[in-house]
Amino acid sequence: MWKAGRWRRCPSCPGAGSGESGPLSRSKGGSDMRVLVLGTGAVGTVVAREMARSEHFHQIILADKDVQRARSLAVELGDRRFQAIKIDAGSRSEVAAAARGMDLIVNLVVPRLNLVIMEAALDAGTHYLDTASDGPVPLPGRVDVYQQMALNDRFRSRGRCALLCMGADPGASNIFARWAADRLDTVDSILVRDADVSTVEGVPFATYFSPDTVIEECLQPPLRFIDGRFVQGEALATGVETHVFPEPIGPVTVYAVSHEEAGTIPLHIKQGLRHCDFKYALPDELVNVLKVLRLLGLDRTEPVDVGGMSVSPRALVTALLPPPADLGGKVKGWSLVGTLARGVKDGEAREYFAYTLNAHEASYAAVGATATAHQVAVPLVVAAELLAEGTIDATGVVLPECLDPEPFMARLPGRGFPIYIEERRSRRVKS
């Protein structure tokens, strides 16, 4: 088991502090952590359900622009710790006002609002957790992960922790990377691989997570760390290959996709690291849809004039697709997120593939959501618990690969987040 206060001070994060976060008053069997959850979509719903099962949280405010959705969730939970409010998550003052007196903001809205919400956390003096940025590539109108990391000193000086990208991937994938690196002397490659082999019943087309995020990350030029240098590829064209996943996924076509892991892991895990990328198994139909959206400019967020109205093409596309929160129970199949780390240990080539695998049907039975939402929510709630306990006691802006992986590896499997490890050792037979 882990010990409290084992947060790893990462040599490449000179600004990040340790052991300086303000104490939380503890209650029996948990803490008195008070949480403001922004967004009650697919992930927010599972986060709320997982928090309801935990004794670490004293008060949870569910905030959404659609207050009815937040209210229904609070009513369904039937737990006096929960309340629902309406919020405009794009308003710093509104978020800061709602966060006043709370210990933690959990940000589960679109990444474009991350900086506004981090500012609100600083205003209110709370910790901050999110599951994704707009990626590792600076793009106009987007919030890349480096912009968020630049707030490190301000969170440190407030004695608060902003833990970024703390879902499945990024999130557990970064934890897996650190866990494997800890077992290697030198690390050649860290390759994150994500596959979903599923069908959605009753709708002509759907994405498993936010359509806006799918479009954003799949159409950004993918950042990869190749031969020790960051290079940008071409969306839906770079690094296309067949990757053989563990059963029941098997061999599928993967694409280099713009994802935070490739941008942050090489900053924090050294040990001779030369390659880091993220590849996602995209079904042919989705790739085709994305290419047509791009061809017609329907992926653009900048508004165009439609009969006198100023409309964002992407917002319209998103409005036409079923929200992921409505997909639970309709998705059948498997979701796998894993990290492949290759390196050397004691002179032998060694490779770890650490992964999680969930059936959508099982996740729906367990938490009323897809495996995708389930896999994002559980690491986030575990991280919130570790913050509440003080096991994570860092201050500043922190990425998951900078944390001690052991508390996560120990606790996740008991929370519906199974972890599998494949290990391969290769050596030359001595003559």
Add this chain to the structure above:
Amino acid sequence: MWKAGRWRRCPSCPGAGSGESGPLSRSKGGSDMRVLVLGTGAVGTVVAREMARSEHFHQIILADKDVQRARSLAVELGDRRFQAIKIDAGSRSEVAAAARGMDLIVNLVVPRLNLVIMEAALDAGTHYLDTASDGPVPLPGRVDVYQQMALNDRFRSRGRCALLCMGADPGASNIFARWAADRLDTVDSILVRDADVSTVEGVPFATYFSPDTVIEECLQPPLRFIDGRFVQGEALATGVETHVFPEPIGPVTVYAVSHEEAGTIPLHIKQGLRHCDFKYALPDELVNVLKVLRLLGLDRTEPVDVGGMSVSPRALVTALLPPPADLGGKVKGWSLVGTLARGVKDGEAREYFAYTLNAHEASYAAVGATATAHQVAVPLVVAAELLAEGTIDATGVVLPECLDPEPFMARLPGRGFPIYIEERRSRRVKS
């Protein structure tokens, strides 16, 4: 050459009259016809240029919601007969007011406004010309050609002619059908075939005619007349085959598309007709785009809520694509529209393929537009001239296959609308 007043009274159009239209005062070398042209997009621009070259028109009002576009066109023509006004073509009273004192409304806006504009023509007592309906299939919110034909009695009683579908296809294709049927004793099949083998420079994706119309007609269930019965097919799936067009087009994949010819020609050309359909050569990329638009619901015209605004998905898609009027000079390649008629003459199997073929580059040099716009505009202007002269003297609602084809066949080739005839005769050698 043709004689005035040779309009064919079609036995299947009991309501259509002949020789009853009000006289137009004639001027030397032409007439005093006064025309209100609604819409100055790609086709409207060529129509205006062709009218400027004709002595049949005494006054031409160019009306557009974008008055600047209409004004630029009038200024460019430098012809005192032209003036430009702003109009809302969806307002019956506004159109009727503008048409007061005119002889003819030429409707070149979206077909969904056809009925409103026909009502305005009745209010103002003018003739009416258009180039397309929303097709032959009754669909909610659309104007099918039969709804327009239902105004026959009212146009007759006003002594005015509403000539529908009078462009290239429908239009010249219907004229070709009648011309071929006139040369056959019995007609087995009338098959309209349209192909455009072109590239568009400088834009990632474009349609040669109104994107709205492309989406509408390609995604409607295609109506076909098969074995003497009207049947509906499946959009982008029915009747897909390779059709060998004359050079330089050659063999291309064609699709059954919802088009007026298949719905009206079997009503008006009998002679034992058993098959009539319309097939269009659609490039793979366009078919793919259309299928994705349909999959995502982006083809829908019914508004959806986008952040509090009510937006028609199709209107947004259309707003993102280059308007056809902007494509002149960028399109390189060929456009072919033809009608294949198979039947029997004097006991011999005989087949005619009458077609027109234009190079986009040549059309741009001649009229500053694509061949597509050129091919639609010329038959319409010739029809307006025939109305002005009294050569067409029908009243009521008339389809082009009900007209004497000879005046068109004689006049079109001299107006940049070349006509080619392929004739094939087959007979069994007597023993």
